[in-house]
Amino acid sequence: MELKITQPTKSLSDFVESFWMIRNDSAEEKEVILLPDGRFDIIFYSAKESFHTTLRGLDTHPGQAIIPGNVVMFAVSFKLLAIEYLLDIKMAPLLNEGQLLPKHFWNIEPHDLEDFEGFCTKVSRIMLDLIKFDIDKRKRELFDLIYTSNGSMTVQALSDRVAWSRRQINRYFNERFGLSLKTYCNIFRFKSSLLQIKEGRFFPELNFADQTHFIKEVKRFSGVVPKELAKNKNGRFILLSDVSQE
Structure with a gap:
């Protein structure tokens, strides 16, 4: 393939x-x-x-x-x-x-x-x-912060940085994307952790509360613990297979 x-x-x-x-x-x-x-x-x-x-x-x-x-x-x-x-x-x-x-x-x-x-x-x-170029400056800055921080900033920190209330941001996320900002940041932080997992580093590197929280979040989004995810038996975790190519 x-x-x-x-x-x-x-x-x-x-x-x-x-x-x-x-x-x-x-x-x-x-x-x-x-x-x-x-x-x-x-x-x-x-x-x-x-x-x-x-x-x-x-x-x-x-x-x-x-x-x-x-x-x-x-x-x-x-x-x-x-x-x-x-x-x-x-x-x-x-x-x-x-x-x-x-x-x-x-x-x-x-x-x-x-x-x-x-x-x-x-x-x-x-x-x-x-493309529509009249982009809301708050939204552009919000997404820039999410991506550059690999999803590791808190919702409150993001809200403060872009001068947009948490309530308004979450309404926007739920209506437009179907989930909360916090959930999206957790997903993006998990995705950003895949390269370190692939390389065999099984300790949190992105603002997880502790090792237990890191393992719990990886299992939540992948179904397995970090060590099992890294094995990628038969290449079944296709995102893990391509993460180093991005």
Whole structure:
């Protein structure tokens, strides 16, 4: 199974986390476990006599999935700012869920999934035309702080830094994304801890209360303790497999 990841241009970096592709040229399907990663995805899926596009919401718990044989998937993984200022949608109803998008979404056709670099160029051009640049300064600063701190800042600290009340921030998060700011920060902190876990460092490095809290949070979002997650038996934790490539 082939996995590739590439980063967006600077002009899209506030909205797009990465582009990625998975190609399974084997006839055998592969079982994987999807981990919460603090991003949402638009996935273009092509297999024999089948082509569709799926919008995937945020995940709050691990879930099992199957990658069929003889399939290719090209995708865009988005930061949260894109939901309001690029696609202008509410993702709350899609928490831990996905939905099919219309046929020919963004004019992507099966032949576009033959060239990953060409795909990235095409969808980048489309997204640049969709961006709304009148971004609320509080929201831009809030997301910058979440990402640069790897989700380790408290809700109160974030609220104080952006001069936006905790109550208003949580209303915004719940209505737009389907979860609280604290839950999102916990998810992003977990995702940010994956590289250290992969490298065999099983002690908290990101503002966890203590070792017990670290283990509890890792198990909450992955279903296993850090040492078991690091083993990544049969490459089933696909996010852990690609974390070093980002």
